[in-house]
Amino acid sequence: MPFFIVQGDITEMQVDAIVNAANNSLLGGGGVDGCIHRAAGPELLKECASLNGCDTGDAKITGAYRLPCKHVIHTVGPIWRDGKHGEENLLTSCYERSLQLAVDNNCSSVAFPLISAGVYGYPKDQALRVASETIVGFLKDHELEIYLVIYNKSDFIPDRQRFEELGLLLDSEMASAALARAPIQQLDEALNHLDESFSQMLLRKIDEKGLTDVACYKKANLDRKLFSRIRSDAAYHPSKPTVAALILSLELTLDEAKEMLAKAGFALSRSNAFDVIIEYFITKRIYDVYEVNKALFCYDQRLLGSK
Ligand code: APR
DSSP states (O other), X not given: OOEEEEESOGGGOOSSEEEEEEOTTXXXXXXXXXXXXXXXXXXXXXXXXXXXXXXXXXXXXXXXXXXXXXXXXXXXXXXXXXXXXXXXXXXXXXHHHHHHHHHHTTOSEEEEOOTTSSTTOOOHHHHHHHHHHHHHHHHTTOOOEEEEEESSGGGOOOOHHHHXXXXXXXXXXXXXXXXXXXXXXXXXXXXXXXXXXXXXXXXXXXXXXXXXXXXXXXXXXXXXHHHHHHHHOTTOOOOHHHHHHHHHHHTOOHHHHHHHHHHTTOOOOTTOHHHHHHHHHHHTTOOOHHHHHHHHHHTTOOOSSOO
């Protein structure tokens, strides 16, 4: 199942479980901890008080009371010192323990804040990297819908160098090369020799790449239902983000990508930020959908993947 980065207030997320960036006492505090307790009501504090605290890197689960979710998973992130006191391992453990608790409690969706990236001072770009890597790693062996909720866009500091490069590309005006094709002379001739369809090209490429269907849709951040629909219904028209996600999953060249997009009725335009971002990553041969989603999130574009 997919992993999405969204901007918003985690207390409003309608998922099975939200994760709280708590402290060892579990008795509330500021930041997201304060928001969650305020929104949940006093019963949450009462239940937390019965848990006898929580170790850093560990997680405990409670009810959600007045929140629009079923559970709150309280985890305690490391306080950043200098990166040489096991901070990364402890932060990774927060995500892993919280995800395991979500699975153990039959949750199908979970939302995280950027743990330790506030009061606890973890450098935001590193906090984002640890969160993404741990979540993506967990999704290799589990089916779960996971959201990383960014409260303030300024908290979202990804790999700056890459995004500056991308920013330059987005600002520059470049003409797009039109897909030049020979004009159609005979309509019936053309209709009798239709090109390969989108789904036929998709299946051919999956075979050529030696991928399984599962590997293909997981790499594309798509869920199984959508993929099987694309695979089985030749008349199904996927969205552009879905086609882009499959292009990255298949690691196509730019020409192959343009061909696959055209078969689904789309083209890459230099006047469209989404298209420029997709073309940039394909040109750089960076096919990690989660990396691309960070750039799309940064520029307020639709993310790749499906719910
Ligand atoms: N929804 C989503 N994210 C939020 C929200 C919210 N309503 N409020 C804050 N955040 C974000 C912050 O912007 C930050 O990126 O959560 C991230 C974590 O920040 P903190 O809440 O400060 O948590 P942390 O850095 O882990 O420090 C934990 O702070 O609140 C106290 O009791 C808590 O002592 C503990 C410490």
